[in-house]
Amino acid sequence: MPQTTLDTILDGRRSQPHQLIEVLQDVQAQNGYISEEAMRAVSKELGVTLLEVYRVASFYKAFSLSPRGKNVITVCTGTACHVRGAKLLINQATAQIGVETGKMSADGLFTIENVNCLGACALGPVVTTNTDYHHHMSPGKMRKLIKSYQKNNKEEAANE
Amino acid sequence: MTEKVSVTIDGAIIRAPKGLSILDAALDHGICIPHLCRVPAISDLGACRLCIVEHIQNGRSKVTTSCTLVVKEGMVIHSNTEKIKRLRRNIAELLVAEAPNSRAVQDVAMRCGVKEVRYPFRNNNCILCGRCVRICTGRLGEKAIGFVGRGMDRRVVAPFDLKSKLCRECGWCSDLCPMTMTPCGGPMHKGQERLCTNCESKQTSLDQMTGYCVACYFGKGFQCERHPERFTGIEE
Ligand code: SF4
Ligand code: FES
Ligand code: FES
Numbered sequence: 114m115p116q117t118t119l120d121t122i123l124d125g126r127r128s129q130p131h132q133l134i135e136v137l138q139d140v141q142a143q144n145g146y147i148s149e150e151a152m153r154a155v156s157k158e159l160g161v162t163l164l165e166v167y168r169v170a171s172f173y174k175a176f177s178l179s180p181r182g183k184n185v186i187t188v189c190t191g192t193a194c195h196v197r198g199a200k201l202l203i204n205q206a207t208a209q210i211g212v213e214t215g216k217m218s219a220d221g222l223f224t225i226e227n228v229n230c231l232g233a234c235a236l237g238p239v240v241t242t243n244t245d246y247h248h249h250m251s252p253g254k255m256r257k258l259i260k261s262y263q264k265n266n267k268e269e270a271a272n273e
Numbered sequence: 274m275t276e277k278v279s280v281t282i283d284g285a286i287i288r289a290p291k292g293l294s295i296l297d298a299a300l301d302h303g304i305c306i307p308h309l310c311r312v313p314a315i316s317d318l319g320a321c322r323l324c325i326v327e328h329i330q331n332g333r334s335k336v337t338t339s340c341t342l343v344v345k346e347g348m349v350i351h352s353n354t355e356k357i358k359r360l361r362r363n364i365a366e367l368l369v370a371e372a373p374n375s376r377a378v379q380d381v382a383m384r385c386g387v388k389e390v391r392y393p394f395r396n397n398n399c400i401l402c403g404r405c406v407r408i409c410t411g412r413l414g415e416k417a418i419g420f421v422g423r424g425m426d427r428r429v430v431a432p433f434d435l436k437s438k439l440c441r442e443c444g445w446c447s448d449l450c451p452m453t454m455t456p457c458g459g460p461m462h463k464g465q466e467r468l469c470t471n472c473e474s475k476q477t478s479l480d481q482m483t484g485y486c487v488a489c490y491f492g493k494g495f496q497c498e499r500h501p502e503r504f505t506g507i508e509e
Contacts, residue, residue, distance in 0.1 A: 167432040
């Protein structure tokens with residue numbers, strides 16, 4: 114598989130300011146976040162001022178400006194999930210991993226985020242990890258979930 | 274000579290050149306509609322919402338910002354109805370809560386009849402009026418500072434909170450920022466914010482003479498053409 118780099122992302126899109134969001138999306142998908150260097154490069158190559166790039170990147174929640182962990186745990190704190198105890202889930206996750214929401218854990222494994230309603234209120238509290246959805250979550254289930262990711266990572270490390 | 278149209282503002286029939294905003298037309302003719310984020314000769318944003326007026330159209334009234342409303346033949350505008358005054362007072366209150374450390378904001382609030390602030394003071398030192406941003410990106414054609422973030426996180430910064438290479442240090446942004454005028458009693462610390470009442474003497478006359486220019490401090494510092502110290506009366 115050919116490596117996607119900033120260069121390949123930018124190929125064919127240089128000097129086209131209207132491609133800004135697409136380029137940022139690709140950078141986000143590739144790195145998991147958009148770094149300052151990436152923004153500077155994008156600004157230069159597309160001919161968009163740095164301010165504009167920064168503004169767009171900071172406006173959308175889909176873009177992250179700081180590095181994110183390998184696994185992104187998103188806890189829904191929308192009304193329905195909140196009522197059903199989303200707060201407990203966040204407490205459980207932050208205490209177990211030892212990192213605040215929105216920050217990357219020291220080992221680079223996790224980032225805990227919260228979101229306001231995933232549109233699956235009947236199944237609340239809802240938690241997503243990367244692309245998987247987990248319904249009717251409880252602190253206990255959360256603990257097991259995080260454990261399983263930690264274990265997987267250890268195994269992967271051992272195999273290498 | 275530019276084409277002129279007739280509009281009625283608060284009962285006065287005004288001939289204003291096409292393309293002018295209602296706010297500018299009113300100010301040109303001595304009707305003061307309180308405003309804050311407008312800067313003469315740069316594009317209007319409608320950020321502060323202080324300049325709201327009632328626009329009567331087909332018997333229905335619509336509340337809208339006069340700085341972004343362009344004059345049209347036969348327009349009927351009311352800038353000082355009870356409804357407008359109530360709404361405007363509320364907006365001014367919110368502005369003071371957001372930035373009590375600006376004499377300009379305090380003064381405009383006084384001008385709008387604010388007697389107490391019913392909202393918790395947030396003391397954010399910025400009301401997001403965008404004067405700095407518009408002078409930088411609009412008039413001067415640079416893009417050194419701008420709005421970043423969204424909703425509660427919206428703020429004015431240079432990219433990455435560093436000084437931008439594009440900044441020419443012209444100083445216009447701070448010249449135009451209402452936060453540069455501290456209240457007479459000095460800056461207020463968190464927890465001690467209050468509504469300035471120093472200018473209340475002016476206030477009494479205001480209740481009777483709504484719509485008149487009261488030579489507010491804001492106008493003096495901020496190029497309101499109506500301000501007596503600024504008014505030159507030269508017509509282009
Ligand atoms: S920094 Fe000043 S001029 Fe700029 S938006 Fe904030 S209050 Fe307005
Ligand atoms: S509130 Fe959590 S899915 Fe709607
Ligand atoms: S002057 Fe019109 S909204 Fe601020």
